[in-house]
Amino acid sequence: MNVNELYLESEADIKNNEYTEAFKKCEAILYEMPDHAPAHNSMGWIFKTQFDDYARAENHFLMAMKMAPLYPHPYFHYATLLTDLERWEDLDIHLSFCAEVATLDKCWINSKRAAMNELTQNFDVAIKYYEEAILVCIIDDKIRCYREDIDRCILKKDIINKVKPRKRLKKNNENTLPF
Numbered sequence: 001m002n003v004n005e006l007y008l009e010s011e012a013d014i015k016n017n018e019y020t021e022a023f024k025k026c027e028a029i030l031y032e033m034p035d036h037a038p039a040h041n042s043m044g045w046i047f048k049t050q051f052d053d054y055a056r057a058e059n060h061f062l063m064a065m066k067m068a069p070l071y072p073h074p075y076f077h078y079a080t081l082l083t084d085l086e087r088w089e090d091l092d093i094h095l096s097f098c099a100e101v102a103t104l105d106k107c108w109i110n111s112k113r114a115a116m117n118e119l120t121q122n123f124d125v126a127i128k129y130y131e132e133a134i135l136v137c138i139i140d141d142k143i144r145c146y147r148e149d150i151d152r153c154i155l156k157k158d159i160i161n162k163v164k165p166r167k168r169l170k171k172n173n174e175n176t177l178p179f
Contacts, residue, residue, distance in 0.1 A: 003029050007038055014042065019050050037068030045077055048084075057081055070103045079112050083119070091116055107137035111146065118149070123157040 001009075010025035023046055029039040044060030047053040058081060064074035075098050082091040095113055098104050114129030130146045130153070137143050 003033050003036060007036070007042075010039070010042060014046070019046055022046065035067045037064040037071045037074070040064035040067065041071070041074040041077065044074065044081075048077065048081055054081060054085060069101065072101070072103045072105075075101065075104055076108070083112075083116065086119075088116060088120060107133040107142065107146075110136065111149070114146075114149065118153055118156070121156070121160070123153045123160075126153045 006025050006029055010022040010029070013019070013022035013025065022042065026039045026043045026046070029036050030043070033039070040060045041064040044057040044064065047060060048057035058078070061074040061078040061081065064071060065078070075094075079091060079094055079098070082088075082094060091112070095109055095116075098109050099106070110129045110133035114126045114133060117123070117126035117129060127150050130150045134143050134146045137146065
């Protein structure tokens with residue numbers, strides 16, 4: 001069996017939740033072809049999702065991007081890993097690099113930037129990036145989702161503007177909690 005057939009089998013294993021088999025096949029592929037980007041990407045995905053081993057996942061995603069700069073999948077997975085770890089500066093750098101990769105969906109890049117800003121409560125910036133995602137998107141369902149994302153940011157902005165720090169009045173003999 002050639003490496004590409006083995007890789008396709010490993011992908012089928014992943015889809016069927018047969019992670020042990022997929023892992024073994026990807027290991028075998030990387031033993032034969034250490035520069036096989038799709039196998040590195042799949043190994044990264046397995047390490048991240050099945051073992052929560054972010055360091056090894058990151059190494060595999062980075063290796064996949066290095067070995068095949070136009071192969072899009074590790075860019076997506078690496079962005080998710082950086083988001084999960086709240087490594088915002090690294091994510092910002094990664095997304096700037098992604099903007100230069102021809103095979104990457106530009107609306108995805110803008111939506112990831114928007115989500116990053118939404119998660120860090122920079123709602124005006126998030127809205128701007130969701131709007132930029134809409135401008136480069138040609139899929140109506142995605143555009144509707146980005147519009148909903150904008151609405152969510154507006155709601156969160158309104159909530160933050162309404163919520164003011166409140167001091168709790170201490171009643172007689174009542175212990176105050178730090179929250």
